[in-house]
Amino acid sequence: MMLLPLPIPTAFTPLLAICGGLLIGAASALLWIGIGRIAGVSGIASGLIRPFEQPWQLAFTAGLLLPGLLARILGIAPHVYVTTSFGLLIGGGFLVGIGSGLAGGCTSGHGICGMSRLSPRSLVATFSFLGIAFVVVFLTRGLGVL
Amino acid sequence: MKQLFIAFVSGCLFGAGLLISRMSDPAKVLNFLNIAAQWDPSLALVIAGALPLAAAGYAIARSMPRALDGSYFPSLPRGGISPRLVLGALIFGVGWSLVGFCPGPALVALPVQPEPVAFFVLAMLLGLWMVRLFSTKPDHQAPPSDIARRDPETSAQKSR
Numbered sequence: 001m002m003l004l005p006l007p008i009p010t011a012f013t014p015l016l017a018i019c020g021g022l023l024i025g026a027a028s029a030l031l032w033i034g035i036g037r038i039a040g041v042s043g044i045a046s047g048l049i050r051p052f053e054q055p056w057q058l059a060f061t062a063g064l065l066l067p068g069l070l071a072r073i074l075g076i077a078p079h080v081y082v083t084t085s086f087g088l089l090i091g092g093g094f095l096v097g098i099g100s101g102l103a104g105g106c107t108s109g110h111g112i113c114g115m116s117r118l119s120p121r122s123l124v125a126t127f128s129f130l131g132i133a134f135v136v137v138f139l140t141r142g143l144g145v146l
Numbered sequence: 147m148k149q150l151f152i153a154f155v156s157g158c159l160f161g162a163g164l165l166i167s168r169m170s171d172p173a174k175v176l177n178f179l180n181i182a183a184q185w186d187p188s189l190a191l192v193i194a195g196a197l198p199l200a201a202a203g204y205a206i207a208r209s210m211p212r213a214l215d216g217s218y219f220p221s222l223p224r225g226g227i228s229p230r231l232v233l234g235a236l237i238f239g240v241g242w243s244l245v246g247f248c249p250g251p252a253l254v255a256l257p258v259q260p261e262p263v264a265f266f267v268l269a270m271l272l273g274l275w276m277v278r279l280f281s282t283k284p285d286h287q288a289p290p291s292d293i294a295r296r297d298p299e300t301s302a303q304k305s306r
Contacts (some may be wrong), residue, residue, distance in 0.1 A: 018194070030156045
């Protein structure tokens with residue numbers, strides 16, 4: 001018996017993944033070369049809650065929201081399959097906020113920006129969250145299949 | 147203005163990258179993390195695509211005295227592996243793997259499917275806000291060096 005349901009199967013999309021990755025890498029490079037800032041979304045998002053001391057964070061967030069909005073208006077947005085219950089969605093969101101706040105970064109800040117400049121802090125953080133994520137998904141959604 | 151424009155363009159590229167690579171879909175992320183069933187390795191290729199360009203950006207910047215908007219590059223934390231860092235990463239990993247959203251993809255998915263993604267985003271912002279509230283010295287990305295930003299030369303240029 002599985003604790004959580006399996007999400008719908010998704011196809012391996014290597015070309016889209018690499019193209020998307022290139023854009024993300026280019027965005028991170030641009031933010032550093034352009035304004036000397038790390039493209040870490042948790043850090044940027046945490047700056048939104050307080051009075052906006054740093055308007056660039058607001059500008060970056062507006063840019064981040066735009067593609068999804070445009071895609072939705074044009075009717076070409078890829079599906080977002082949320083399978084988790086309401087309670088888990090709230091609980092998971094809270095853990096993501098607390099955790100990335102304490103760690104000073106998330107998948108983007110540590111996983112991409114930090115790893116690309118071989119920061120020891122980011123390597124430790126990335127292997128920690130990736131490692132536990134594989135364990136948690138195996139325990140909650142993997143065990144029942146075996 | 148230049149700073150805001152660059153940040154906006156970077157955000158657009160970042161969001162488009164997450165959307166094109168389908169990382170805005172938590173099913174794809176959960177399937178990457180699930181090695182036991184319906185494994186989808188796409189996420190690994192997203193990171194593989196992003197790392198070289200980001201690394202190139204940091205390498206290019208090393209030969210630049212300042213960023214394009216005239217600001218100095220802040221010094222970033224190196225080393226300093228604290229219990230707070232590891233504990234935070236583990237807590238983040240649990241939340242991420244229960245739902246399949248991390249901050250970037252959640253914000254990208256928000257306008258696509260406001261219900262129910264908004265609940266995740268609000269809870270996430272609450273968590274981030276609480277950490278900021280209770281920490282006097284954020285273990286965050288290096289705080290912007292305000293002194294460097296307001297150096298007389300650039301302020302003089304701006305006031306001209």
